[in-house]
Amino acid sequence: MKISLLTLLAIIMGVTLLCSEAFASSTMISVHRFKELEQKVNELGLEDLPNTLVVMDDDDTLTMMGCQGQTGANTCQYLGGPAWFSWQSGLAKDSPYCVANSFEDLLKISSLLLAINDMVYTEHDVPTVLNSLTGSKVNLIVLTARGPSNSSATARQFADLPVTGPEHMNFLELIRHNSLIGNKSQIHSIASPFMPCDEGKAKSVSYQQGIMYVAGQNKGEMLKCLLNSTESSSIKHIFFIDDTLENVKDVHAAFEDSKKYNVIAIHYMALEAHKKALTKGPMAETYQNNAKGRWDKIKKTLDLELENPALP
Known part of the structure; x- marks a missing residue:
């Protein structure tokens, strides 16, 4: 049985396509x-x-x-990073470490920290x-x-x-x-x-x-x-x-x-x-206190030095 060149090419291309799809x-x-x-x-x-x-x-x-x-402990900045954001997202609003009253406010604070x-x-x-x-x-x-x-x-x-x-x-x-x-x-x-x-x-x-x-x-x-x-x-x-x-x-x-x-x-x-390490282990409290201290200083400075600080 003779196979035309076009038929042979079609078969080769079909096999190639099947192989490439199978490889994906x-x-x-x-x-x-x-x-x-x-x-x-x-x-x-x-x-x-x-x-x-x-x-x-x-x-x-x-x-x-x-x-x-x-x-x-003193040089590692968690404030503004993903681990800090995740930790803040899970805090009760009455926690002394909580920086925002809502998720929307937390997003605003996060954006501020990224900007500076x-x-x-x-x-x-x-x-x-x-x-x-x-x-x-x-x-x-x-x-x-x-x-x-x-x-x-x-x-x-x-x-x-x-x-x-x-x-x-x-x-x-x-x-x-x-x-x-x-x-x-x-x-x-x-x-x-x-x-x-x-x-x-x-x-x-x-x-x-x-x-x-x-x-x-x-x-x-x-x-x-x-x-x-x-x-x-x-x-x-x-x-x-x-x-x-x-x-x-x-x-x-x-x-x-x-x-x-x-x-x-x-x-x-x-x-x-x-x-x-921010939430588990022997240094967790130290890291959390440092993050809180950094934010408190930033917020205090903005409140004191700006007439209308962009804070939630």
């Missing part, structure tokens, strides 16, 4: 050092790196509030790792739960962070120059804020300079939305890294049945002990 998958792993992310990505091989997207959380994954060695703080890298080699990956044409985006209202503070913090090598002036440039381009904008941003792909979502999101700002939404669904809104047709492999396990689970679940992407959702655990 979603996997969850954990790492204790940011350097491990680079190792996992490089396992793909050089030829696949330009088709790879690394998606990163910000707070306690890329950056954190200043904390020398993550151990100093610079950040440090969670690990000193974060920019080195990302420089190395982008040197191999890996794409980057940041997916943060800070919300669109904190985009200016975040951009300023990133712009103040140094990077290694002469290619980029600062961390913000490193992210922006290697991020996805909007479908309609042709720049590394989308006109923002905008409603996510599911019109039923109550909160708007933002994508500016390679950073997507969400506010309480499922990060897996928001990532899928961003991929649909950007020039991502070449992306085949996605590495998502976040210090919050629930976000890792959400991304894994969102892409579990994907036939287009191979996704590795990574739980970043380098700061686990640091975060738990």
Whole structure:
């Protein structure tokens, strides 16, 4: 039996498509050092790196509030960080440590603290790792739960962070120059804020300079939305890294049945002990008192020196 050339080509293409779809998958792993992310990505091989997207959380994954060695009781600032926010969210309103009378007020205080703080890298080699990956044409985006209202503070913090090598002036440039381009904008941003792909979502999101700002939404669904809104047709492999396990689970679940992407959702655990120390262990009371003392001084100064301080 003779098979025409067109038929043979169709069979080959069909088998190739089936193999590629069968290969698509979603996997969850954990790492204790940011350097491990680079190792996992490089396992793909050089030829696949330009088709790879690394998606990163910000707070306690890329950056954190200043904390020398993550151990100093007097130099480690929990105030304004994720562990502090989580702790405050669970406090009774009559607790002497509680800084806000409502969740909305806590969000306002958190935004104020972000606006007046610079950040440090969670690990000193974060920019080195990302420089190395982008040197191999890996794409980057940041997916943060800070919300669109904190985009200016975040951009300023990133712009103040140094990077290694002469290619980029600062961390913000490193992210922006290697991020996805909007479908309609042709720049590394989308006109923002905008409603996510599911019109039923109550909160708007933002994508500016390679950073997507969400506010309480499922990060897996928001990532899928961003991929649909950007020039991502070449992306085949996605590495998502976040210090919050629930976000890792959400991304894994969102892409579990994907036939287009191979996704590795990574739980970043380098700061686990640091975060738990605020509420558990022998130093918890000291850390809590220090956080309270810092806030009391800030609030007192604002009340004394400003006619109408932006305090809830």
